[in-house]
Amino acid sequence: MLAQDTTKRRYCFLNTNANMSSSSSSSSSSYSKSPIIFSFVCILILFVAVADSVPINETSFRPMETLKKLKKVRAHLKKINKPALRTIKSPDGDLIDCVPSHLQPAFDHPKLRGQRPLEPPSERPKGNDTIDEHLETIQLWAESTEFCPKGTIPIRRTTEKDVLRASSVKRFGRKIKRGVRHDTMSGGHEHAVAFVNGDQYYGAKASMNVWTPAVTDPYEFSLSQLWVISGSFGNDLNTIEAGWQVSPELYGDGYPRFFTYWTTDAYQATGCYNLLCSGFVQTNSRIAIGAAISPRSSYNGKQFDIGIMIWKDPKHGHWWLQFGSGVLIGYWPSFLFSHLQKEASMIQFGGEIVNSRSGGYHTSTQMGSGHFADEGFGKASYFRNLQVVDWDNSLLPLTNLHLLADHPNCYDIKAGKNNVWGNYIYYGGPGRNGGCQ
Numbered sequence: 001m002l003a004q005d006t007t008k009r010r011y012c013f014l015n016t017n018a019n020m021s022s023s024s025s026s027s028s029s030s031y032s033k034s035p036i037i038f039s040f041v042c043i044l045i046l047f048v049a050v051a052d053s054v055p056i057n058e059t060s061f062r063p064m065e066t067l068k069k070l071k072k073v074r075a076h077l078k079k080i081n082k083p084a085l086r087t088i089k090s091p092d093g094d095l096i097d098c099v100p101s102h103l104q105p106a107f108d109h110p111k112l113r114g115q116r117p118l119e120p121p122s123e124r125p126k127g128n129d130t131i132d133e134h135l136e137t138i139q140l141w142a143e144s145t146e147f148c149p150k151g152t153i154p155i156r157r158t159t160e161k162d163v164l165r166a167s168s169v170k171r172f173g174r175k176i177k178r179g180v181r182h183d184t185m186s187g188g189h190e191h192a193v194a195f196v197n198g199d200q201y202y203g204a205k206a207s208m209n210v211w212t213p214a215v216t217d218p219y220e221f222s223l224s225q226l227w228v229i230s231g232s233f234g235n236d237l238n239t240i241e242a243g244w245q246v247s248p249e250l251y252g253d254g255y256p257r258f259f260t261y262w263t264t265d266a267y268q269a270t271g272c273y274n275l276l277c278s279g280f281v282q283t284n285s286r287i288a289i290g291a292a293i294s295p296r297s298s299y300n301g302k303q304f305d306i307g308i309m310i311w312k313d314p315k316h317g318h319w320w321l322q323f324g325s326g327v328l329i330g331y332w333p334s335f336l337f338s339h340l341q342k343e344a345s346m347i348q349f350g351g352e353i354v355n356s357r358s359g360g361y362h363t364s365t366q367m368g369s370g371h372f373a374d375e376g377f378g379k380a381s382y383f384r385n386l387q388v389v390d391w392d393n394s395l396l397p398l399t400n401l402h403l404l405a406d407h408p409n410c411y412d413i414k415a416g417k418n419n420v421w422g423n424y425i426y427y428g429g430p431g432r433n434g435g436c437q
Helices: 002-023 028-053 063-080 160-164
Strands: 086-089 095-100 152-156 189-201 203-209 222-230 238-246 257-263 305-312 319-323 327-332 344-354 381-389 395-397 402-405 412-418 422-428
Touching: 063 160, 189 381, 189 412, 189 422, 203 222, 203 344, 222 257, 222 305, 238 305, 305 381, 344 381, 344 422, 402 412
Parallel strands: none
Antiparallel strands: 086 095, 095 152, 189 344, 189 402, 203 305, 203 381, 222 238, 222 344, 238 257, 305 319, 319 327, 381 395, 381 422, 412 422
């Protein structure tokens, strides 16, 4: 597309010069008409060239500004889309690039440049279930018979359209500020979460069922995740996050996708989703962070959940991510953080949505299954077997669990405990309804 655009612009330039030359020897009347008409045609050609590359919006009518934006977008894509040894097409249209592990975006970081991923930690938290590195198909792209070769990692390729949906190239791949539940003034973010605080935490673990909540505004999202938090709720907030989300702005569709996030300054200038900046180091060749999850739970039907564990390796201090029953995905280097270089001061489990009130009333974007907690198993979203990692690298059940829902008439939460699920929560809701306006 860029080559065609360049050809169109070159054609206008050359032919304008030609017209200028020929018009000098013609009558003044022909000179006044021909270049004007030709210039008008050139403007149309340039406009079409721009429209071919960029979705129609307010910038489409300012070609020079749009071209500058496209230049920034393409430079950013060149930075984050790394050379691949193989590319796999997913049934949902995603392209999964198999990138040599030492060339992944994390190694653009000055403190990681020239290095390679670390070996897995020798110890995992005590009390962890049996470690099973066998991975069943849980992502759409993996339903094909192709896999990434050894020594590479699968990375979902970012497209021009992905970046252009963001408010700016700089904000692409980042959350809006105030992404953690602290008070009811949460800047359009609404939460239904369970949390523990008042101690030192070195990780957390839980299983959550996966749904396909309706997101009714393209700039809203719905997610379910585990938060590892430290620092105040000011500009020094550190978080590590993982779970599943539906985000039309980030991915361009309504599929639930496995995701990660981190920040060390309250979502301002540091951190990003998945592998969209230098930070998280992936070590696994079978899971693509940001790829769609399959299968999903259905109302009054089968329930499918995913296990997430984040913990701090006592030996090197890095924060590792485990998926399922023992599959290591990678790690966040400890130097990325300030407070989380030591330990976490809060752990959260639950759901979050963005309520933009674009229609002048509360959004109908769903959280979890889109049903309230009281409906229970098979109908409401859940987290089960909630645990934290203590100073001795041991998994422990939760004590002193707190529940918070910003707007319980829109999205609510309830907790329980039994011998099979340990500590658990049900949470979620439909958003706008008779009691939620």
